[in-house]
Amino acid sequence: MNQLSADDLIYGYINGIFPMADADDTIYWYAPDPRAIIPIDTYSSPKSLRPVLNKRIFEVRINTDFRGVMTHCAAPRSDEEGTWISEDIIDAYTELHKMGFAHSIETYLNGELVGGLYGVAIGAAFFGESMFYTVSNASKVAFHYLIEVLRQQRFQLLDTQFINDNVRRFGAIEIPKADYMSRLRKAVSTKARFIEPDVEHLFLRQQS
Known part of the structure; x- marks a missing residue:
C-alpha cells in the first residue's frame, strides 16, 4: 500500500492499528502486542x-508548523538507517491536521524550530507518533x-505504540493488546478536544 488518506488514518486509529x-x-499497518x-x-x-x-528557555507553540515538525521527525537519526515517515505519510497526516485531528507541539529558540512532537487526537485518546530535537x-x-x-x-489514553528507551524515560509501560483495545474503545467514544491552552497558565502551574 502506497496511497494513504486522512480517512484511512482515522479508521486505523479507532481500530488499534497505525501505518509505517x-x-x-x-x-504497512501495525498492531503490536503488547502495546x-x-x-x-x-x-x-x-x-x-x-x-x-522555569527559566522559559524555549518558546512553546501548538499547531504552528505541523508539517515542519513531521519533516524534522522524518530526518534519519544519526544511529539509524532510513525513516518510516515517507512523503505519503507526511501528506496524509498534514491533511488530517487540516481536519483538526492531528496536532503538533513545538519548541523554539530565538525564533527557530528546535524541537517538537506530533500525534493524533480522537475522542479522549491521543496517539503519539514521533518527536525530534536539535x-x-x-x-x-x-x-x-x-x-x-x-x-x-x-x-484518558496516551498511546506510544512500541516500547523503547526513548518512551521509557517518559514513563511508558506495556499492556496486553486486549487491555489496550478495551481502553481504546472507551477513550475514542468519550468527548474531548485538543484545545490550545493558555501557555502562560501552564508556566504558572509548573512554578506553583
Whole structure:
C-alpha cells in the first residue's frame, strides 16, 4: 500500500492499528502486542527539566508548523538507517491536521524550530507518533506540555505504540493488546478536544 488518506488514518486509529513506511515507501499497518502507553496521570517531569521550564528557555507553540515538525521527525537519526515517515505519510497526516485531528507541539529558540512532537487526537485518546530535537531538552519540554494539555482536557489514553528507551524515560509501560483495545474503545467514544491552552497558565502551574 502506497496511497494513504486522512480517512484511512482515522479508521486505523479507532481500530488499534497505525501505518509505517518501509524502505521502498510501501506502507504497512501495525498492531503490536503488547502495546506501549504512557499513563497520563502518573507522569512527573524529571527534576533536571524543571529549571529549563522555569527559566522559559524555549518558546512553546501548538499547531504552528505541523508539517515542519513531521519533516524534522522524518530526518534519519544519526544511529539509524532510513525513516518510516515517507512523503505519503507526511501528506496524509498534514491533511488530517487540516481536519483538526492531528496536532503538533513545538519548541523554539530565538525564533527557530528546535524541537517538537506530533500525534493524533480522537475522542479522549491521543496517539503519539514521533518527536525530534536539535537542541538538548527541546523535545522534553514539548512532551511536558503535551501532558499538561491532555490533563487539562481530561484525555484518558496516551498511546506510544512500541516500547523503547526513548518512551521509557517518559514513563511508558506495556499492556496486553486486549487491555489496550478495551481502553481504546472507551477513550475514542468519550468527548474531548485538543484545545490550545493558555501557555502562560501552564508556566504558572509548573512554578506553583
